[in-house]
Amino acid sequence: MMEITEGSHAVAEAVRLCRPQVISAYPITPQTHIVEALAEMVANCQLDAEYITVENEFSALSACIGASAAGSRTYSATTSQGLALMFEVCFNAAGMRLPIVMSIANRALGAPLSIWNDQQDSISLRDSGWLQFYAEDNQEATDLHFLAYRVAEDHSILLPAFVCFDGFILSHTYEPIDMISQEDVDRFLPKFSPYERLDAADPISFGMYATPEYYHEFRYEMDRVLKQSKAIIQKTGKEFSRMFGRDYSAMVEGYRLEDAETAIVALGSICGTTKDAIDEMREEDKKVGLLKIRVFRPFPTEDVAKALAHVKNVAVLDKNISLGAKGALALEIKDALYSSGIPVKDYIIGLGGRDVRKKDIKAIVALVEKDQGDIFYGLRREVL
């Protein structure tokens, strides 16, 4: 059913339809509306779940670890400093192979304090073993929750997943959403079947200690499984598109890319603005296209190499910066295209909520065509 909904509320509704049994979260801007809505659903008996209130995000995700290990479908949501506080717990959840799903309403990290959007928070946890999905709009943010649970809970994967959508830009924006019915969600997402669970009658510990003889192999296994999840993501995305019409069968998505000479690569809501800018540039006969990255972990290296094999220039938009190096997405794209010789330039954009408009995308295309890049785009030099 089509309805006009705020992004956060659409995500909360999608989570309700996934029937989580335990939710534990701590409110933080701009994620608050999601967990407020879920708390209300639990209080109103619209969702049969245990809602555990806690004193901070470390405890929130720790409670999810316990609940997931005990055999519950588990959910949390956070952003920015909240996610930073979960750093240790994120590595534990992944290492214990617990399929927790967590929404990230992407926000900048302090200091300096900023409540506005960029993607530094989830990007900074790229090495934690969580799957990372990025949504372009609220419809995708909604749908990716169904997909994330299916993939994470697959017994050949068993890894937790972030569903990332840009704070404020998506979380606080009203858009029309085609919400899947409970009946259909139940057909797509079966009841949670834990691989192993805590049971007093048959005690077991999770995430025990591994000596140097074993730890190396545990990390290898997580890497192997994360790479293996690419096939499961594509298969599950295909099934979703068969059932509901929206196609998530590919981890990357091209827009007017087939005959493009310059390709823009981006993550998240900026892809929407970029598509509009591309439409206008196409009117002026500029051969520009977009490669949208929907899944950042596992990284679809082969898909990127294939999709960009024919272009002359690549401009990567990064709403993050690995300080002292480059944007995290650019590093991946440069790796994927290393042997092709295609020049790749990085543009750090929109940090801490700086607006990025169509004119900025066009300016970046002009820069990459002149071979100028690997820069912070739009620096206000007068304040430096």
Added chain:
Amino acid sequence: MALAVGCRARPGKSRDNKTGSWRVFKPVFDREKCTKCGLCMTLCPEGCIHETEEEFVAPDYTYCKGCGICAEECPGEGIKMILEEK
């Protein structure tokens, strides 16, 4: 031993983990000086010092990490830490 998913384990797993391999210095107990006061058994963080059948106390070198607390605490100075060549 094959890896368990998520490093999960059933109870008793610490017995499989032979921490004795960590040892650099080995506690050597002097039977003559031992009064069986039990301080070493109480204070051993690994809990690996036990009474033996010969009415003496001795560490289980399979698990003794060689921390030296027993030697430090023994009131009769009956435990020496000896560099162990492996």
